[in-house]
Amino acid sequence: MKKELTIFDKPRNVRILLVCFYISLGVLLIADFFIHKHAAFGWEAYPDFFAAYGFISCVLLIYIAKLLRRLIKRSEDYYRDGQ
Amino acid sequence: MHLAVLNLHIPPGLIFILGxxxxxxxxxxxxxxxxxxxxxxxxxxxIYTPLGQHWTVDFLDYELILGRLDRLSRIFGIIFILISLLSVVFALKVRDDVQHTAGLIYAGGALGVTLAGDVFSLYVFWEIMAVASAFLILARRTRASRAAAFRYIMVHIFGGLCLLAGILLYVQNTxxxxxxxxxxxxxxxxxIFIGVAVNAAIPPLHPWLPDAYPEATVTGAVFLSAFTTKSAVYVMARMFAGTxxxxxxxxxxxxxxxxYAVLENDIRRVLAYSLINQVGFMLCGIGIGTPLAINGTVAHAFCHILYxxxxxxxxxxxLHVTGKIRCTDLGGLYKTMPLTALFCIVGxxxxxxxxxxxxFISKSMIISAAAHHKMAIVWLVLQFASAxxxxxxxxxxxxxxxxxxxxxxxAKEPPFNMLxxxxxxxxxxxxxGIRFDLLYALLPYAADYAPYTGAHVVGQLQLLMFGALAFCLLILSGKYPAEIRALNLDTDWFYRKGARVISRAADAGLNGLNRICENIFAVFLPTCLKRFFDSLPVFVVSAFYGLSAADRWPDTGRGADLTKSRKTDIAVRAGLLPVGIGPLLAILLIVGLCLKIYLF
Structure with missing residues (x-):
């Protein structure tokens, strides 16, 4: 048996990864105040606009997808009958 | 030896197809x-053929141009050849000549489309692509792949016929x-637009793509992901820029x-939906049509084909090493396939x-072009799609x-050639991503675009990382839609279920018409005619002889109680008349002749 990687099996490593992730988010939120913006639209100039937009987009995406699933979900054999 | 001596001086598409x-x-x-x-x-x-027109052939009153080489066609040609080489390497261990041959003919078709300078050769290479690519799906040799390949080729025949009809009208008009x-x-x-839109997978003409690509062979799907949609993007950029x-x-x-990609369980189907999404960015750029937007489209096509x-x-x-491809069946593979996992993460x-x-260096050009033209809604949609x-x-x-x-x-890592x-x-x-200047130098228009500005980088990173945060929170809280074995309806419903309705409608309609015709011409009319000719003699005899035949019927014995007409009928059939039917007809003939002479 080949040697296996198990770094993500240890909860401690996953926690470290998540902490790094959250720190990078904080850094991005702060960095936004120090950059020169050349906004084409008014809203682009709002502080941390992209963070909010990205977060809301993805939450909306998931919830709309969940609603959509109710409409379009069929069994895997849906087209198979009678073929 | 200078490499230029290896310039074969024949169209690169034909090198592939004939080779x-x-x-x-x-x-x-x-x-x-x-x-x-x-x-x-x-x-x-x-690359050793100078820009300009090459390989022209006379055809009827027109000139076929197999090599129209300009900055737009050259960069598409380069990426198509590059990706064919990578796909060939990825497929080297496949022991199936059908796949190798079909893959390279398909790539040759795409190159032919790219370098075509006239609509006839465009059409011929277009159809070569359609036919060759279908074999990459068929070659999986499963029931599902045969069915998918059938639907795939039907859709592309439809698109091809639209293109052909448009081309013929266009040549006729202009x-x-x-x-x-x-x-x-x-x-x-x-x-022509509809024909190209089918290959570009523009909704609602798109469902052939997520239907067929996931059913293709392991290596066939790599070829498929590159050529059909991107050659359609090229044709759109050539014909409909600024539309x-x-x-x-x-x-x-x-x-x-x-x-759909969020809900889909089959990984290759997720990738197929994201392919459509990426082509959307390119078509949006073509629609904007400014030099920056077209540059962005071409650069995005180049980068997109690779990733x-x-x-x-x-x-x-x-799929090759595990035999599985559904999210519900997979997970934790990084433990034994770290290299594949790493490459996947780069992609x-x-x-x-x-x-x-x-x-990053290509998509931001298209989004910037939308921003330059103050297309607020389009810009917001594109950013939403990016997240x-x-x-x-x-x-x-x-x-x-x-x-x-x-x-x-x-599972173990895949073979060396795949890695x-x-x-x-x-x-x-x-x-x-780092040496974008080398790519920008090849673009159709001069590019002075700077992707790495502080605002771009921070904005894009915020968009992505906070999207990732949403994913993280939803996964950890269990709100993320569970991966389930299911099928999601798409617009192919209309032809997959619709085909059955048409088949049933044809059964009820056309076969019904058949049955009605059969009833009229094979049952009803012959019966009527039979009855008519059966009863004609009886009628004639009754008319001329009155019911004398019946009158002579014996009063006693068999059949004495029959009706008069029945007795006449039997008498006629049995030849029991006082005068035969022959003299009767002779009299009728004479009367008829007399009438004719008298009247005319």
């Missing part, structure tokens, strides 16, 4: 070397066969498929347009295959 026919003649290492040699020769021929900018008006423009409706179609196309092929390679490698980062990866892409292709694909729950599968192809593709994804 591919000889593949079955070779064995073992010679075959592998030969298959890799073809793209190399085509590449050298392409008197030229030039493959150049045209208006989306008139039957010719609209038919406004493409902006909106493209924006819709970026947004709709991501919902999409890389993603299909990594998913294909997983995922590129498609998500992370700074320093290839998608969504990261969500499904950037996180979901690597997460559910290589991390997530441990499926218990402990090598993935490595080169991954390298190029990062290389283009």
């Amino acid at each position: 591919a026919l000889l593949i079955p003649a070779f064995r073992g290492r010679v075959k592998s070397a030969y298959m890799m040699l073809l793209p190399v020769l085509a590449f050298l021929t392409l 008197g030229t066969a030039a493959f150049s900018l045209m208006q989306l008006s008139g039957a010719d423009g609209i038919l 406004e409706v493409l902006i909106y179609l493209g924006a819709i196309m970026t947004a709709i498929p991501i919902f 999409k092929a890389l993603l299909f390679m990594s998913a294909g490698a997983v 995922a980062a590129s498609i998500s347009a992370f700074p320093l990866f290839s998608g 969504g892409v990261f969500h499904h292709a950037g996180i979901k694909v690597p997460y559910f295959m290589f991390f997530g729950h441990d499926s218990g599968i402990r 090598a192809a993935m490595f080169v593709a991954a390298f190029l994804c990062i290389f283009l």
Whole structure:
């Protein structure tokens, strides 16, 4: 048996990864105040606009997808009958 | 030796198509070397041929141009040849000549389309692509793949016929066969547009793509991901640049498929939906039509072909070694396949347009072009789609295959050739992200675009990382839609279920008409005629002889109680008349003749 990687099996490593992730988010939120913006639209100039937009987009995406699933979900054999 | 001597002076598309026919003649290492040699020769021929028109052939009153080489066609030619080489390397160990031959003919068709300078050769190479690519799906040799290939070829025959009809009208109307900018008006423009839109997978004409690509062979899907849609993007850029409706179609196309990609269970189907989403960005750029937007489209096509092929390679490698491809069956593969996982993550980062990866330096040009023209809604949709892409292709694909729950599968890394192809593709994804100037130098228009500004980088990183935060929180709280074995309805419902309705309607309608006709002409009319000719003698006899035949019927014995007409009937049939029917007819004839002489 080949040697296996198990770094993500240890909860401690996953926690470290998540902490790094959250720190990078904080850094991005702060960095936004120090950059020169050349906004084409008014809203682009709002502080941390992209963070909010990205977060809301993805939450909306998931919830709309969940609603959509109710409409379009069929069994895997849906087209198979009678073929 | 200077490499220019390897310029074969024949169209690169034909190098592929003719060369591919000889593949079955070779064995073992010679075959592998030969298959890799073809793209190399085509590449050298392409880059050592100067810009301009080459390889023209007279055809009827028109001129076929097999080599219209300008900055737009050259860059598409380069990436098509490059990706064929990588796909060939990825497929080297496949012991199936059908796939090798079909793959290279298909690539040759795409190159032919790219370099075509007239609409006739465009059409011929277009159809070569359609036929050859269907074999990459058929070659999986499963029941599902045969059915999918059938639907695939039917859809492409429809698209091809629209294109052909449009081309014929166009040639008839304009008197030229030039493959150049045209208006989306008139039957010719609209038919050509629909024909190309089928291949570009513009909704609602898109479902053939997520239907067929996931059913293709492991290596066939890599070829498929590169050529059909991107050659359609090239034709759109050539013929319909600046057509406004493409902006909106493209924006819709970026947004709709991501919902499906979130729900889809089959990894290669997730990638197919994200492919449509990426082509949406390109079509949007073509619709905007400014030099920046067209540059962005071309650069995005170039980068997209590489990272999409890389993603299909990594998913294909997983399918190859595990035999499984559904999210519900996979997970935790990073433990034994770290290299494949790494390459997949590079592809995922590129498609998500992370700074320093290839998608970033191309997609931001298109979004900037939308911003320059103050297209607020389009811009918001494109940004939404960018966040969504990261969500499904950037996180979901690597997460559910290589991390997530441990499926218990402990598969080995794929063979060396597959790893090598993935490595080169991954390298190029990062290389283009850093040395974007080399790509920009090849674009159709002079490019002075600066992707790495503080605002771009921070904005894009915020968009992506906070999208990732949403994913993280939803996964940890269990709100993320569970991966389930299911099928999601798409617009192919209309022809997959619709075909049955048509078949039933045809059964009820046409077969019904058949039955009615049969009843009238095979049952009702003959019966009537039979009755008529049966009763005619009886009628005539009764008319002339009165019922005398019946009167002479014996009063006693058998049949005495029958009606008079029945007695007449029997008497006629049995020849029991006092005078035979022959004299009667003779009298009728004489009367008729007399009448004729008297009247005329």
